[in-house]
Amino acid sequence: MKRGDSGTALVEALIGSAIVALTLAAMYRAMADTAARNRMAAERRFGTLIAQSELATVGPLIPVEPGVTTGVEVGFPWRIQIEPLSVTLPPSNAGQVWRVTVSVRNPKGRLLSSLTTLALGKNT
DSSP states (O other): OOGGGTTHHHHHHHHHHHHHHHHHHHHHHHHHHHHHHHHHHHHHHHHHHHHHHHHHTBTTTBOSSSEEEEEEETTEEEEEEEEEOSSOOOOOSSOEEEEEEEEEEOTTSOEEEEEEEEEEEOOO
């Protein structure tokens, strides 16, 4: 080893350590981002299941008439809004057509799922 080469090993070790640290930081950030996305996807799936479940109650438990019904299922607030369909339809003996919208939010208030369908109710 020459006299001028004594400091290069230390510099090479520091550069190698910096490269490893940057690589580990990038991997950590990618894993944290993936975990957050997985949590959000699971929360949305759960919100959609709640919305489907509440939508199934319209008719049998919740009357098909204009209004708003709210509740909380396992900490997730949901809202059912029933309103007249905005499209003019020819008269029918089958019943009034209503627009039913179910929305579910997470405990922080972010919208997770919203389902809209049509339902037949009593003629008004």
